[in-house]
Amino acid sequence: MKTDIILAGVGGQGILSIAAALGKAALDNNLNMKQAETHGMSQRGGDVQSFMRISDEEIFSDLIPKKGADLILSVEPMECLRYLPYLKEGGYVVTNKTPFINIPNYPEIEELEASIKALPNYVLIDADKIAKEEVGNGRAFNFVMLGAASPFIDIPFEYLEDGIRALFLKKGEDIVNMNIKALHAGRKFAEDNK
Amino acid sequence: MQKHLLLGVEAIAQGAIDAGISGVYAYPGTPSTEITEYIQESKIANKRDIHRRWAANEKTAMESALGMSYAGKRSLVCMKHVGLNVAADCFMNSAVTGSNGGIVVTVADDPSMHSSQNEQDSRVYGKFAQIPVLEPSNQQEAYECAKYAFELSETLGTPVLMRITTRLAHSRAGVEVGEAKLENELHLPSNPKQFILLPAIARKQYRLLLNKQEKFEEASENTGFNKYFEGKDKSLGIIACGIGYNYLMENFSSEECPYSVVKVSQYPLPRKMINKLAEECDKLLVLEEGYPVIEEFIKGYLEKENIIGRLDGTLSRDGELNPDMVRAALGFSCHTDAPTPELVAPRPPALCEGCxxxxxxxxxxxxxxxxxxxxxxxxxxxxxxxxxxxxxxxxxxxxxxxxxxxxxxxxxxxxxxxxxxxxxxxxxxxxxxxxxxxxxxxxxxxxxxxxxxxxxxxxxxxxxxxxxxxxxxxxxxxxxxxxxxxxxxxxxxxxxxxxxxxxxxxxxxxxxxxxxxxxxxxxxxxxxxxxxxxxxxx
Missing domain, CATH: 3.40.50.970 (Thiamin diphosphate (ThDP)-binding fold, Pyr/PP domains)
Known part of the structure; x- marks a missing residue:
């Protein structure tokens, strides 16, 4: 198996917590993984991305080649489109619906959603809303997103649950359960809407 | 064995801790910052009370580290590439004094200037100072290189430069970690004049440095970090430096690379391997992240016309390497990718709300x-x-x-x-x-x-x-x-x-x-x- 994922968002949105759970899931199950991320200047409200590669074979490059990604997982709708040159034919775009508007020339929301809906394979999910209403904590939106992407990631779902458990172990059972609930809520949405 | 999920920079930090360092000296700078932060958080570093506070700048960091080396203990210095300009006075002279305790200068370059004002290549500084340079290609190697660098520094009595770039610095992978060595005992240099760079002594010290060059090259030939891979197709030979090797192999992930390859992660250049490659192959492709340091160098001594890389435009003269650039350099057809839709606006970084x-x-x-x-x-x-x-x-x-x-x-x-x-x-x-x-x-x-x-x-x-x-x-x-x-x-x-x-x-x-x-x-x-x-x- 081999899955190449581009995680996208805006600096400060926390895509790295998604990467951390995925990384833990891969490593604890003896899969190879590489995950390149952005630090420094662009973290200040700029566009950020992380290249996440998981495979049962040796992984060489830290970067994903163009047209190489199986999945673009974006926590912000405009950001998912920025990385389309990296998407494989038949690859999936899973994106959050809530825009992060910190620039004056942000596109019209209708136009933006139309672009996303024109893609052959996409899941457009309001992760913020699901996190608040179904999980009971807005901050869990990142793991709603991971759940929504999980059907397209070629590793068993239980690995992801274990990854979250390992990541939040120190923070207590309640936090673990909340994030796992978020994972399930996201997955359910994707299964119903893919 | 249990693998630890580590950034490239963290793997270096762990390698240095396990090499028994007594101090890390650094000023923060992307993409090098997390080396020191990792040591600051490390249990073993805290237990041993390894020196780990930030320095006022890279020059004071480099000097303190050299002082620790003088006293016989192992020290790590970390900075971003432009930090080495600040530390350069001490750095250049430390090559002449040589080391007592092992001293490793880790410099993180930032090609493509993700968070920097230039993309200078620190390998040039290594050549300038005439000291060994290590350039690991992946996270596991970064860990091994860090440990090895201290051995090399003490065996050859020289500071060692470890050069990494943004992609390795800030990419995570599973790393197998080995035994942790104890720290050195305090011991002064056997030659009490080693660190006095008065002209008369400096001239002797400098000759000593020149005499070591052969040993440095010998180390590069025998190190496990440089490898010669024999290929069947002799129309092309490839010199792949640091993470350039990954982008090469990425293009052959489903099959074997048909060309002979020299993977370089330690300098000075292993001349014997390079000569063998040059003799066997019609054309040489040089893959290096940063300046065309090696390409220029071998063009000077090989008298071979068919050398391609960043100098002749086969690869872009600036910016970091990536698998797509290497793909094109290998002569493979480029992917016709979907363009980014026009409505996607640039999102430059900005000062935080409330800053x-x-x-x-x-x-x-x-x-x-x-x-x-x-x-x-x-x-x-x-x-x-x-x-x-x-x-x-x-x-x-x-x-x-x-x-x-x-x-x-x-x-x-x-x-x-x-x-x-x-x-x-x-x-x-x-x-x-x-x-x-x-x-x-x-x-x-x-x-x-x-x-x-x-x-x-x-x-x-x-x-x-x-x-x-x-x-x-x-x-x-x-x-x-x-x-x-x-x-x-x-x-x-x-x-x-x-x-x-x-x-x-x-x-x-x-x-x-x-x-x-x-x-x-x-x-x-x-x-x-x-x-x-x-x-x-x-």
Missing amino acids: SHRDVYTALNEVINTYGKGRVFSDIGCYTLGALPPYESIYTTVDMGASITMAKGATDAGLFPSVSVIGDSTFTHSGMTGLLDAVNEKTPITVIISDNESISMTGGQESSAKGRIESICEGLGVEKDHIRVLMPVPKNHDELCAVIKEEVEYKGVSVIIPRRVCIQKAARDAKKARVARAKAGK
Whole structure:
């Protein structure tokens, strides 16, 4: 198996917590993984991305080649489109619906959603809303997103649950359960809407 | 064996800890910062009380590390590429003194300038100083290289440069970790004159360094980090340096690479391997992240015309490598990728909502625009973002501390007013000496030290300036009445404007210190306090 994922968002949105759970899931199950991320200047409200590669074979490059990604997982709708040159034919775009508007020339929301809906394979999910209403904590939106992407990631779902458990172990059972609930809520949405 | 999920920089840190270092010396700078942070958080480092506090700048870091090496213990120095310019005086001379305890200088380059003002290649510095350079290709190798570097440094009596670039620095992978060595015992150099670079001794020391060159090359031939892979197809031979090797193999992930390859992760170049490759293959492709250092070098000595790489345009002359560039260089057809839709707008980084620098620039613009544009000199830090809309307040960003001295030079040339904007930590890094120049000549400049009490761009490290900026300025001779401290918040806007106006008009050196803690740091500190309270409650 081999899955190449581009995680996208805006600096400060926390895509790295998604990467951390995925990384833990891969490593604890003896899969190879590489995950390149952005630090420094662009973290200040700029566009950020992380290249996440998981495979049962040796992984060489830290970067994903163009047209190489199986999945673009974006926590912000405009950001998912920025990385389309990296998407494989038949690859999936899973994106959050809530825009992060910190620039004056942000596109019209209708136009933006139309672009996303024109893609052959996409899941457009309001992760913020699901996190608040179904999980009971807005901050869990990142793991709603991971759940929504999980059907397209070629590793068993239980690995992801274990990854979250390992990541939040120190923070207590309640936090673990909340994030796992978020994972399930996201997955359910994707299964119903893919 | 249990694998640890580590960034490239963290793998180096763990390797250094396991090599038995007694100290890390560094100034934060992307993409090198997390090496030191990892050691600061490490249990074993805390238990051993390894030196791990931030230095005021890269030069002081390098010098302290050399002092530790003099005393016989192992020391690690870390910095970003441009930091090595600051440390270069000591770095170059440390090659001549050589080492006693192992000393490894880890420098993280930033090709494509993700978070930097240039993309200089530190391997050139390695060649310049004539010391061995290691350039690991992946996270596991980064760990092994760090451990090996200290052995090499002690065996050959030389500082070792470890060069990495952004992609390895900030990419995570599983790393197998080995045994941790004990620290060295304190022991002085066997030759008590080794570190006295008086000309007569320096000449001897330098000859010693020259005589070691053969050993350095021998180490490169025999190291496990350089490898020769025999290929069937001799039409092309490939020299793949550092992570260039990964991008090469990425293009052959489903099959075997048909070409002969020399994978290079240790310099000086393993000449025997390179000669063998050159003899066997019709054409050579050089894959290197950064400058065409090797390509230029072998073009000089091989007398071979068919060498392709960054110099002849086969690969782009600037920017970092990636698998797609290497794909094209191998002559494979390029993917026709879907373009990014036009409606996707660029999203440049920006000062955070509520950041104190915003209040400073709002006031500064209001005052300075009455004099005309082009009069504000700035520096390296979050406040550099004041160059972008909506502020567009600053006109220079060159190197750490240059805001003060460039404002001085412009004033000497007759520009009025000349205002400098510098951060608290950048001021203590390299701004103080420039301020002294201005004081000595009573140059009429206004220096705004926008003090957010942290090194924010790199993640909020402790600033050496904290709590002592006024006393430093006073000590340097700035008049007390012209050191103005105030809180930059919107309600103090008029006051801030008035103070800037007054001090700009003062015909001498004035320092304005708008002080408010970085909002990111404030949020992190509040969170830490909440966690601490919750723990205490239990």
